[in-house]
Amino acid sequence: MPATQSTRERIILAAVELFYSQGYEATGMTQILKKANANSGSFYFFFKSKQDLLDSVLDWYLANLEPVLWRPIYAATQDPIERIFALLDGYRQKILATDFSFSCPIGRLALEIGLERQNVHDKIAANFDAWTAAVRSCLGDAEHRLPSGTCFDELSQFVLTVMEGGVMQARAHRSIAPFDNSVRQLRQHFDRLLIAAAESNRNNQSLGEKL
Amino acid sequence: MPATQSTRERIILAAVELFYSQGYEATGMTQILKKANANSGSFYFFFKSKQDLLDSVLDWYLANLEPVLWRPIYAATQDPIERIFALLDGYRQKILATDFSFSCPIGRLALEIGLERQNVHDKIAANFDAWTAAVRSCLGDAEHRLPSGTCFDELSQFVLTVMEGGVMQARAHRSIAPFDNSVRQLRQHFDRLLIAAAESNRNNQSLGEKL
DNA sequence: ACTTATTACTTGAATGGTCAAGTAAGTAAT
DNA sequence: ATTACTTACTTGACCATTCAAGTAATAAGT
Structure with missing residues (x-):
């Protein structure tokens, strides 16, 4: 500074x-x-x-995404999948710290600003893309633990979807429960992917033994 | 009228x-x-x-939820799970018809209106609750096809999360892809629940045969 | 080293338009 | 004669924006 x-x-x-x-x-x-x-x-x-x-x-948000949002998470958490959930937990803390008035500033602008201002929505989209790209990078780091066919782009976008939807409902309800519920469902989704990959690995291994 | x-x-x-x-x-x-x-x-x-x-x-929205949103879906689609995805497809059509300028009016207000106006957010929450309650009712109709431990409240809230998050990103990106991706992930989530329940039923059945 | 010119930035009052809201007089039906 | 509602004008605050004048710092010229 x-x-x-x-x-x-x-x-x-x-x-x-x-x-x-x-x-x-x-x-x-x-x-x-x-x-x-x-x-x-x-x-x-x-x-x-x-x-x-x-x-x-919006440029400022984009420039501060990595140093402010991700760097602390990368320092504190090693497991790539847990990094994603640490990110979500960061939002959880924000919701609680602001007494439920928190809303994602980018998401808020996405809904508020009229679509005719295209360059604004381009920058909003760029912020979303940078966010999901970082999630996607975590998924890439856990590639071997996920099913081979997994579409990383789609899954990382889904993480953003869950965050935005969860934050919105937590705000309206003045309760952390909708956010926690959404994250718990996402966790189930991930767990099943991890389990499916583990099983598939086991099968491949035993197949390798047979040959 | x-x-x-x-x-x-x-x-x-x-x-x-x-x-x-x-x-x-x-x-x-x-x-x-x-x-x-x-x-x-x-x-x-x-x-x-x-x-x-x-x-x-907001009262108007609440009063029109059933007749405008749900009644056509109940008339056109019988399968309870498919009714949920028909609802989501309705939002998909809205996004396309408005050339991506669509956003859920309730969700938009949830982010725009300051939290100090509590009665407004109470009505927003009531709208969300009515929406998820209807989804929950569909889940109830498909109870026998879902795993016995499934938390319907949480799952129906998750459907709203996915809708809101998907709509938001579709708007920012001026593309239906983020919405479709999110719904596809949700579909996978449901498919795994349905499969798990079917397997569990099969096991129970063979267990019954053994006894 | 001293003066002058130029650039970079600040000051704060003024502009005109739009905002939500108020009001007093009027109409029409009961 | 009363209630229900409409008309059109008005209010004053606030909106983003503009501008002419002012300051401070650096650079150029002698």
Whole structure:
């Protein structure tokens, strides 16, 4: 972290926090500027518009995905499959820490921002892709423990699906149960894949012995 | 449908459509009133505020869940498990018909509306509950085909999780693939449950023969 | 080393438009 | 004469955005 923060950085960070906790539309420029300790003139020196700021916010999320989200998980957890569930547990902690007001900032924007702003949705999609790509990489590390036909892209996308759906329901219900239930079902799904792969390996082995 | 619509009904229907396609914050009173062919005076005769209107909109969704969403499915599809996937296919059709701009109106509100408006989130949760209760009822109808230990509440909630997560990603990616992938994974999950139950039944049967 | 020019950024008031909401007068049916 | 509802105008706050003027720092010229 630099000793001082540039005005531009302060604005982006303020917007990250506010869009995250209130959404894009519900956040006013006044609020952003106040939080960032900046004037509107400075803002429009660095950004073309509020929409333009949203672009930078999504870039910021993408750039911070690896260092903020993944690096601690890779340091703390070795097993690739458990890394995926550690990621999900991270979201669980966020839900609890925010007293159920948490929602995935990217997912929220995906539903809030109108589709006509294509470049925004391209960046949202890029964030989703980076997220699932990292999950996919974990799956790749556990390749030998999964059935040979497993489609990693599809399965990693499914992990995101479960996270987003679980987070949404936890928020509405003010309860962690829907999230936990969803993750438990996902865990069952994984367990069956792992078991199927183990059985298949055993069969191949005994087949090898016969030949 | 009644021959004439009351002003109140017209306002609610206009709001349903606009909140659905633009979200709550992004929709202005002017827009609602224009679409409903009403004046602001009439509006504030029937509703206390825009927030109050949102309450009625969520009531409307809850009241229309059975007749609009489920009744056609029950008429067209007999198999209880297939009814669940027919429901999901209905969302698939909506995504395609709206050129990927579709998002579940309830899910969208779940993320957009601040948690401090508890009664709104209570109604959102009630909508989710009614949705999953109907899925749960289908699972109940297929009880004999599912493993005896299956938790129907958890599984039906998982179906909603998959729907919401799939819809969200389809929107961001402007592609039906993430939705289809998610549903395919869910189908695998169900298939394994059905197979496990069938095997267990077979074992019980042969056990019965032995005794 | 001192002045001048240029660039980079900040200040904060002002703009015009839109927001949800309020109101007073009016109509029509009971 | 009362209730139910409509009409159209109005309010004041807030919205994103603009702009002219100001400051501070660096670079160039002598």
